[in-house]
Amino acid sequence: MPALLTASCERPVRFSETDPLGIVWHGNYIKYFEDSREVFGEKYGLEYLTMYENGFSAPLVDMRCSWRSPLHYRDIFISEITFVPCEAAKIIFTYRVMNKALGTLCASGESTQVFMNKNGELLFTIPDFFQEWKKKNQV
Amino acid sequence: MELIEKLKTEIISALNLEDIKPEDIDPAAPLFGSGLNLDSVDALELIVILEKNYGIKLVNAEEGKQIFYSLNSMAEYIKKHSSHA
Numbered sequence: 001m002p003a004l005l006t007a008s009c010e011r012p013v014r015f016s017e018t019d020p021l022g023i024v025w026h027g028n029y030i031k032y033f034e035d036s037r038e039v040f041g042e043k044y045g046l047e048y049l050t051m052y053e054n055g056f057s058a059p060l061v062d063m064r065c066s067w068r069s070p071l072h073y074r075d076i077f078i079s080e081i082t083f084v085p086c087e088a089a090k091i092i093f094t095y096r097v098m099n100k101a102l103g104t105l106c107a108s109g110e111s112t113q114v115f116m117n118k119n120g121e122l123l124f125t126i127p128d129f130f131q132e133w134k135k136k137n138q139v
Numbered sequence: 140m141e142l143i144e145k146l147k148t149e150i151i152s153a154l155n156l157e158d159i160k161p162e163d164i165d166p167a168a169p170l171f172g173s174g175l176n177l178d179s180v181d182a183l184e185l186i187v188i189l190e191k192n193y194g195i196k197l198v199n200a201e202e203g204k205q206i207f208y209s210l211n212s213m214a215e216y217i218k219k220h221s222s223h224a
Contacts, residue, residue: 088184
């Protein structure tokens, strides 16, 4: 079985990302997910702009997030992303945000993206460039 | 198993419709908008069912609207076009 495709990034929590209680505001985890999604794109050649050059966009249509334990200002967190293979014309990722020092899981989630052509129409089948990408990466 | 009944279980499992029993689905009711109230993203899974289980490859979105109107229309299309229905 081929290995799962994963990527991760890490950095400290910024002051502007915390709420009046001193913990990371819940909505920011969605941005942390996106941080790792961008790193994944660079690592495996699946970037937004590359997709756009191919004539497609991949809008998010579903996002789920579970919050497990808080992050505080200056905590270093790791944002990790895993590609979930599927047969439909979708891109599915799962995410984990962890506190690096404590090793605790802070949030986990899952997102679904679909493909749209330049006219904004939903693609029913997997576009060729993504089919090739899947083949190359054995997913 | 009759095609309609087979499709019901395939749709329930592909879309994780845990609260829905096969007998809850009216084969003549619209799949989208009312009835099961599916959306276009759900349709992507129906397309996988057609391709994987019946060997039908669909590319035309307009055609999809008619095929996926109801379970009856889906079954009819499969009977006409499938290599292994």
